[in-house]
Amino acid sequence: QQQVKQSPQSLIVQKGGISIINCAYENTAFDYFPWYQQFPGKGPALLIAIRPDVSEKKEGRFTISFNKSAKQFSLHIMDSQPGDSATYFCAASAPQTGANNLFFGTGTRLTVIP
Amino acid sequence: DAGITQSPRHKVTETGTPVTLRCHQTENHRYMYWYRQDPGHGLRLIHYSYGVKDTDKGEVSDGYSVSRSKTEDFLLTLESATSSQTSVYFCAITRASTLGDEQFFGPGTRLTVL
Numbered sequence: 001q002q003q004v005k006q007s008p009q010s011l012i013v014q015k016g017g018i019s020i021i022n023c024a025y026e027n028t029a030f031d032y033f034p035w036y037q038q039f040p041g042k043g044p045a046l047l048i049a050i051r052p053d054v055s056e057k058k059e060g061r062f063t064i065s066f067n068k069s070a071k072q073f074s075l076h077i078m079d080s081q082p083g084d085s086a087t088y089f090c091a092a093s094a095p096q097t098g099a100n101n102l103f104f105g106t107g108t109r110l111t112v113i114p
Numbered sequence: 115d116a117g118i119t120q121s122p123r124h125k126v127t128e129t130g131t132p133v134t135l136r137c138h139q140t141e142n143h144r145y146m147y148w149y150r151q152d153p154g155h156g157l158r159l160i161h162y163s164y165g166v167k168d169t170d171k172g173e174v175s176d177g178y179s180v181s182r183s184k185t186e187d188f189l190l191t192l193e194s195a196t197s198s199q200t201s202v203y204f205c206a207i208t209r210a211s212t213l214g215d216e217q218f219f220g221p222g223t224r225l226t227v228l
Binding site (some may be wrong): 004006032034036041042043044045046049051052089091095101102103104105106107 | 145155156157158159162167172173204213214215216217218219220221222
């Protein structure tokens with residue numbers, strides 16, 4: 001079964017708007033939550049990541065919000081741009097020494113309309 | 115791009131034939147991974163390696179084998195390809211960062227099994 005559930009499957013946002021993608025998990029051993037951005041024909045690229053000791057992390061226009069009690073985390077893209085149009089994946093892992101076996105969500109295809 | 119190359123980038127093969135995909139890295143990373151990406155499933159871990167000759171199974175390892183005889187190369191073999199193994203295959207490495215170990219992906223190999 002899917003260890004990380006992601007929604008929505010697709011999202012259309014106007015330029016300048018806020019894009020919000022949500023993920024939920026059950027395994028309380030997860031302690032690392034990255035987001036990846038993928039353009040067609042390319043490999044996923046690490047966008048931003050968070051550990052559960054903080055509730056929010058911001059890098060430029062991208063923010064992760066983390067709710068440990070609800071076992072949910074979300075990606076917010078502020079001032080969305082057409083260049084942000086891509087597929088976004090959340091993921092989670094419970095790292096062992098040096099390893100980082102990621103469990104991915106099913107992806108959200110974001111389209112930002114000019 | 116974390117110094118990862120994958121070969122071939124595209125391959126079409128027939129059911130029942132053996133196929134080997136290669137992942138090559140230039141930065142001497144200890145951990146390497148093979149994922150497959152399918153619509154509706156996100157990325158799923160097939161096998162990973164934590165050193166030369168040290169490998170372990172992931173979530174979807176049936177029908178796949180791996181080998182790592184050199185630090186820089188991680189091979190994925192489909193002994194007898196089936197149509198269900200049509201997918202995009204990504205190799206990844208783990209690199210240390212301020213958040214701990216983070217995964218970076220190669221450009222992918224698109225495999226079609228007819």
